[in-house]
Amino acid sequence: MDAQHHSRKLTFTKQTWLLVIGIVFIASTLRSPLTSVGPIIGPIRDSLNMSNVLAGFLTTIPLLAFAIISPFAPKLANRFGMELTLFVSLCLLTIGIVIRSIGAIPLLLIGTFLIGVAIAFGNVLLPGLLKLNFPLQIGLMTGIYSVSMNISATIASGISVPIVEQTKFGWQGALAIWALLAGLAIFLWLPQLRRKMDIQAKPSTGTANKGNPFWRSPIAWAVTFFMGLQSLLFYSTSAWMPEMLTSGGMSAAQAGWMLSLLQFSQLPMTFIIPILAGKVKDQRSIVVGIVALYLIGYGGVWLSGGSSFTALWMVAIGIAGGSSFGLSMMFFTLRTETHMEAATLSGMAQSYGYLLAASGPVLFGFLHDLTGSWNSSMFIFLIGSLLLFLCGMQAGKDRKIIS
Numbered sequence: 001m002d003a004q005h006h007s008r009k010l011t012f013t014k015q016t017w018l019l020v021i022g023i024v025f026i027a028s029t030l031r032s033p034l035t036s037v038g039p040i041i042g043p044i045r046d047s048l049n050m051s052n053v054l055a056g057f058l059t060t061i062p063l064l065a066f067a068i069i070s071p072f073a074p075k076l077a078n079r080f081g082m083e084l085t086l087f088v089s090l091c092l093l094t095i096g097i098v099i100r101s102i103g104a105i106p107l108l109l110i111g112t113f114l115i116g117v118a119i120a121f122g123n124v125l126l127p128g129l130l131k132l133n134f135p136l137q138i139g140l141m142t143g144i145y146s147v148s149m150n151i152s153a154t155i156a157s158g159i160s161v162p163i164v165e166q167t168k169f170g171w172q173g174a175l176a177i178w179a180l181l182a183g184l185a186i187f188l189w190l191p192q193l194r195r196k197m198d199i200q201a202k203p204s205t206g207t208a209n210k211g212n213p214f215w216r217s218p219i220a221w222a223v224t225f226f227m228g229l230q231s232l233l234f235y236s237t238s239a240w241m242p243e244m245l246t247s248g249g250m251s252a253a254q255a256g257w258m259l260s261l262l263q264f265s266q267l268p269m270t271f272i273i274p275i276l277a278g279k280v281k282d283q284r285s286i287v288v289g290i291v292a293l294y295l296i297g298y299g300g301v302w303l304s305g306g307s308s309f310t311a312l313w314m315v316a317i318g319i320a321g322g323s324s325f326g327l328s329m330m331f332f333t334l335r336t337e338t339h340m341e342a343a344t345l346s347g348m349a350q351s352y353g354y355l356l357a358a359s360g361p362v363l364f365g366f367l368h369d370l371t372g373s374w375n376s377s378m379f380i381f382l383i384g385s386l387l388l389f390l391c392g393m394q395a396g397k398d399r400k401i402i403s
Contacts, residue, residue: 018191019133020144023126025185026086027145030122031153033097033115033178034062038238039160043171048105058112059239063358065116066123070351073124074343082129082343083192085121090189093118094182101176123350127332128343138333139278146270146326152181154263214348217401222394223331223345228353229388230324232360233294236380237262237317239361244301244374245310258314265318266325273326277334286327287392291385293320298381324388331395345401360384 037044037058045055077085092114100111126145134141156178163174214220241262242255250258277283297316300309332346360380367377 015191018188020141022185022189022192023129023141023145024148025181025188026090026122027126027148028152029090029093029178029182029185030119030126030149032156032181033093033119033175034059034156035153036156036160036175036178039157040164040171040174043164044108047171048103048108050105054105058108059235059361060358061109061112062116062119063235063354065113066120067351067355067358069117069120070124070347070354072347073121074128074340074347076121077125077128077343078340082125082132083189086125086129087186087189087193089118089121090182090186094179094186097176097179097182101172101179103172120350124347125343127329127346128339128341131333131336131342132339139275139330142274142278142329142333143271143326146274146329147267150263150267150270150322150325154260154267157263158260214345214401218394219335219397219399219401220345220348222391223328223335224349224352225356226324226331226388226391226395227328227349228356229384229391230321230328231353231357233381233384233388234321234325235357236360236364236384237321240364240368240377241301244377247374250310258310261311262314262318262321265315266322269319269322270326273323274330277327277330281398283327283330283334283396284393286323287389287396290320290323290327291389291392293317293323294385294388295382298378298385302375302378302382324392327392335395335399335401337400341401 041055041058044050044058045052073085096111096114096118098111099107100115102108102111127142130138130141130145160171160174163169163177164171167173169176238259242252242259245255245258246252273286277286280286293316297313297320300313300316304310304313328349332349333342336342336345364377364380367380368374370376
């Protein structure tokens with residue numbers, strides 16, 4: 001058990017604080033290089049004379065990279081250690097950000113893929129790292145990690161346009177600035193390279209060394225689809241909600257503010273829900289609350305469009321989204337025994353989960369083009385919410401994956 005590997009009571013020594021700070025800064029690099037792109041996709045497209053299809057592909061490339069790379073992250077961490085693997089991924093992230101910002105279409109695509117590869121390692125390995133180092137404080141640390149990720153993502157989406165419009169750096173500068181954050185994360189992670197975490201010496205953590213039993217586990221698949229469905233709802237909402245609101249009579253500026261309200265509503269829940277989930281053995285009651293809020297929010301948008309109640313619907317969707325994200329992160333540690341099992345489950349869930357998520361925005365737009373209405377597309381939100389409920393009721397049971 002990982003809890004036996006760690007002291008029973010967490011004492012915040014200098015070494016512990018350095019680890020927490022390092023984790024916070026790594027988490028802050030896992031979304032900001034991605035969310036900085038969407039608000040300025042127009043200037044990027046116009047500057048490079050890109051087609052809308054190719055411009056839209058910029059948001060899909062990282063999700064595909066997540067799907068491809070995630071299963072390999074636990075194996076590399078098991079061989080080289082989590083600290084070194086995360087350090088190399090941060091270096092790769094910095095290189096990808098710089099390459100992406102040079103200003104040529106091939107480099108933009110290559111850099112975006114490298115960023116996706118690098119972020120995949122952080123996505124997969126951080127839950128296992130938390131389970132290893134903070135086995136008795138999983139909820140608190142997952143909350144800190146989740147909220148750090150989402151705060152930086154929100155800031156990134158908010159400052160991209162001002163950088164383009166109010167400085168001389170243009171869209172290249174708006175993308176390149178995140179190399180500074182990645183570089184700072186590298187510097188703050190250096191002390192961890194000197195720590196010995198005897199990952200390779202533990203024979204009980206061999207799930208990455210032999211056949212993956214998670215493929216045969218209903219619990220693992222429930223966690224995987226819960227992760228994928230909440231991601232599908234998030235990315236589909238981010239991509240199409242403003243367009244839906246403007247078609248309902250809302251101005252583009254108002255629709256943008258509604259999406260910002262949704263994103264801000266997520267933040268407190270990404271911190272609160274992991275702590276709450278860690279204090280209860282069975283998380284199914286949390287799942288019920290999440291799905292109820294999704295149905296209220298999406299149902300409200302569907303029935304009332306751009307009405308005066310839209311802000312309420314955005315808050316409901318935001319609370320549900322932040323809660324489902326935080327809970328999905330907790331499932332990786334709650335349903336496993338060891339840190340390497342947590343990393344393996346994280347790799348499986350994020351690989352197939354992000355592959356599923358990548359289909360959401362495309363299918364949403366396809367149905368709208370096919371029917372000329374948002375009604376058929378809205379069924380994706382409602383059906384996705386109901387499927388999330390079914391998967392969450394399985395993933396939320398007080399059980400461990402037996403490996």
